[in-house]
Amino acid sequence: MRAPWTRRHRLLPGLLALACLATVAVAAAVPLTTPPARAADPVLVLDATFEDGTTQGFRSRAGETVAVSTAVAHGGTHSLLASGRTASWQGPALDLLDEMVKGTRYTLTVWVRLAAGQSPGQVRLSVQRDSGGTSAYDQVVGDTAVTADAWVRLSGTYVLAHDVDGLSAYVETASGTADLHIDDFTMAYQPTKPVQTDIPALREVLAADFPIGAAIGNRQVIGDQAVLLRRHFDTVTPGNALKWDATQPTEGAFRWADADTQVGFATDNGLAVRGHTLVWHQQTPAWVFTDTDGTPLTSEPADKALLLSRLEAHIRAVVGRYGDAIGVWDVANEVIDENQSDGLRRSRWYEISGVDYLRTAFRVAREVAPTAKLYVNDYNTNVPAKRDKLRDLVSRLRAEGVPIDGVGHQMHVNVQWPSIAETEAMLRAFIPLGVEQQVTEMDVSIYVDNGESFPTPPADRLLTQAYRYRDLFALYRRYADELTSVTLWGLADDDTWLDTFPVARKDAPLLFDTELQAKPAYWGIVDPTRINPTPTPTVSPTAGPTVSPTVTPTTGPDSCRAAYTVTNQWPGGFQASLKVTNTGVRARDGWTVRWRFPDGQLISQLWNGTVRQDGPDVAVTPTSWNSALPAGGTVEFGFLGSWSTSNSRPVGFTLDGLACATG
Numbered sequence: 001m002r003a004p005w006t007r008r009h010r011l012l013p014g015l016l017a018l019a020c021l022a023t024v025a026v027a028a029a030v031p032l033t034t035p036p037a038r039a040a041d042p043v044l045v046l047d048a049t050f051e052d053g054t055t056q057g058f059r060s061r062a063g064e065t066v067a068v069s070t071a072v073a074h075g076g077t078h079s080l081l082a083s084g085r086t087a088s089w090q091g092p093a094l095d096l097l098d099e100m101v102k103g104t105r106y107t108l109t110v111w112v113r114l115a116a117g118q119s120p121g122q123v124r125l126s127v128q129r130d131s132g133g134t135s136a137y138d139q140v141v142g143d144t145a146v147t148a149d150a151w152v153r154l155s156g157t158y159v160l161a162h163d164v165d166g167l168s169a170y171v172e173t174a175s176g177t178a179d180l181h182i183d184d185f186t187m188a189y190q191p192t193k194p195v196q197t198d199i200p201a202l203r204e205v206l207a208a209d210f211p212i213g214a215a216i217g218n219r220q221v222i223g224d225q226a227v228l229l230r231r232h233f234d235t236v237t238p239g240n241a242l243k244w245d246a247t248q249p250t251e252g253a254f255r256w257a258d259a260d261t262q263v264g265f266a267t268d269n270g271l272a273v274r275g276h277t278l279v280w281h282q283q284t285p286a287w288v289f290t291d292t293d294g295t296p297l298t299s300e301p302a303d304k305a306l307l308l309s310r311l312e313a314h315i316r317a318v319v320g321r322y323g324d325a326i327g328v329w330d331v332a333n334e335v336i337d338e339n340q341s342d343g344l345r346r347s348r349w350y351e352i353s354g355v356d357y358l359r360t361a362f363r364v365a366r367e368v369a370p371t372a373k374l375y376v377n378d379y380n381t382n383v384p385a386k387r388d389k390l391r392d393l394v395s396r397l398r399a400e401g402v403p404i405d406g407v408g409h410q411m412h413v414n415v416q417w418p419s420i421a422e423t424e425a426m427l428r429a430f431i432p433l434g435v436e437q438q439v440t441e442m443d444v445s446i447y448v449d450n451g452e453s454f455p456t457p458p459a460d461r462l463l464t465q466a467y468r469y470r471d472l473f474a475l476y477r478r479y480a481d482e483l484t485s486v487t488l489w490g491l492a493d494d495d496t497w498l499d500t501f502p503v504a505r506k507d508a509p510l511l512f513d514t515e516l517q518a519k520p521a522y523w524g525i526v527d528p529t530r531i532n533p534t535p536t537p538t539v540s541p542t543a544g545p546t547v548s549p550t551v552t553p554t555t556g557p558d559s560c561r562a563a564y565t566v567t568n569q570w571p572g573g574f575q576a577s578l579k580v581t582n583t584g585v586r587a588r589d590g591w592t593v594r595w596r597f598p599d600g601q602l603i604s605q606l607w608n609g610t611v612r613q614d615g616p617d618v619a620v621t622p623t624s625w626n627s628a629l630p631a632g633g634t635v636e637f638g639f640l641g642s643w644s645t646s647n648s649r650p651v652g653f654t655l656d657g658l659a660c661a662t663g
C-alpha cells in the first residue's frame, strides 16, 4: 500500500530536460552505428508540497518538532518547519520502505531554507536504512551552503542496494541545530534504457593485453548494472566492502554480508577479484588505534605489539575467509608521503609501529594466501617525487624479504592531467624492480579544478575525456607485458565517488553514462576512429539519427556572449558588471561563468551570484533564483573589486566550460 498522501504523475520538466541534454551530449560526440536508446519520461513517485496543511508523512527523527508552516514557502504558501532540534542529525524524515524498489535509481529533490534569524550553515540530504537492528546512513546530497534568506535545492540520486526492514530520507545539518524549512520534496525515477548489446565487449577488445576490471558495490551486482558488468569486465574490486570499517567495525565482530555478496557474484560469474584493502590510514575504525579503555596507543612496545596482533588477526580473518576467490590483495594502501625523507606517511600505523606494520601485513597475507599476488597501492604515483619514494620503499622492503609482488597505480586523473609522458615514466620506473604492476582505480574526472561544477557534462569535456582514455589505454597496451590488469574505479557515471570528492558536484569520470550507455570515453578505448577528430565538436542540427529533432546541441564557440563593463573606478577599487547571454539553443538549469583577471584583481563582494576566486581564476554560480538560463536568456551580476597597478579587462570568459564571445 502506498501512503494516501502521495500523488504520482508523469513528466517532471526539470528532469526531462536533463535527460534530453544527456542524450544529446553523447550523440553529439559519437556517431554510433545505431542510436542509443532514448530516455523515457521520468516517473514521479512522491511529491510533498505541504499545501494541504499536513506534513504529508514527514515526521521527526528523534524528538524535534516537525510541523507545517506558513512563515515561508518555496511554492504556494506552506512549507514544513523542523524546530527544537538538539542534534545536527535531527530533521524531517520520510519513510520510504513501501516506495523504493531495490536496484532502481531514484532522484530525490527537496528545497531547504533556514528559519528566519538563523545563521548560515550547511545542510545535506541523506537516507537511513535499517536492517536487523543496525542502521546505515548514505548521503544523497553532500553538505550544501544554506541561509535564512533563500531556498536551496538539494537534488541527488539514490539506489537501494540492500535488503532492509526500515528506510527513510531525511534532511540534516552538517553541524548545529538551526530550525529549518523544507518544501517541494519529490522522488522520481528514470525508466532505464536497455544495456547496449550491439557494441563490442571491452574485455574482448582488450583480451590480448590485460584483464579489465571495475570497482563495484552491492548495486553493481543486481539488475542492469550486473548485465553491463558481466558483459564488459573480467575482474572486480569491491570498492568498500573489504575495507576494515566494513569487515571489522568493532573488535572481533566481523561483518561479511556485503563482501560475501560481491565476491560471491564474482565467483558465480567467472570474474576475478582484487581484494582492497587490508591496511590503510582511512576507513579504519578508531578502536584499532586505542586500547580497551579508549586511550590512544603509543609507540611503547606493548602498544605496538597490540596493534600488530590486531593487524595479524584482521588479515587472517579477511584473507582467510575468501581463500582462492581473491587472487590479488592491496595489502597496503597509500603509505607514501613524498615529503618525508624516508617517504613514509605519518599514519597512526606508522606512528605506533614504524615500518613494522608493513612487514607484518605482507608476511601474514603471504602465510594465509600463499598464491595470491600481494600489492602496495597508491595515488599520484605518476608524480616523480612520489613515484621515486614508492620505488625506493618497495625495493628496500623486497631486499629484506618482505613479500611484495606488485605495485598498484590508482590513476585518479582528470581530463588534462597528467601527461602521457609522465604516466609512461611511472610505468618504466618500476620495471627494474621486477615487480608486477596494475592500474587499480582509474577514473578521469571532467573537472580540472575544485571550482568547476557542471550540472550536465559538457560535450567538449566528454570528448577531451575520450582522448585521454584513448591515449592512456594506448600507453597501457604498449606496456601490456608489465601490466597484469587495469581497473576502473566504478562501472558507470551514476555511481562514482567523485560526486562527493574532493567537493560535491556531479562528475562523469567513467566509460558508461548515468544511463549505462557507452560514452565517447568507451569509444576512445574500443575504436578511436569513432570519436570526432576535432576537440571542439560542432554538430549541426541535422548531423545524424541520434540528434533529437527538438533539441539542438550547440557546443561551439558561439554558445555565449559576455559583456563586461567597469561601471566605476577609483584608486585601488572598482565596480563592474557582467552580462552573460546564452546564445546557444540549449536551456541551462544551473550554470557556471568563469573568467581570469590578468592584473591580480580581487573581488570583495558580488551580487546576483555566488563567487569563488582562486588566484586569478573566478567562478560564479547562480543564487537560488537565477539558476535557469534559457536559450537566448541573459544573467547579469555585479561586483566590487580591488586592483593595484592596473585594471585590465578579464579574459577567458566561459559559460559551463564553453568559450564566450565578448562584447
Ligand code: XIL
Binding pocket: 239, 240, 333, 410, 441, 497
Ligand atoms: C573510495 C570509495 O570509492 C568511496 O565510496 C569511499 O567513500 C571512500 O573511498 N583511493 C582508494 C579507494 O584507495 O579506496 C577510495 O575509494 C578512493 C581513493
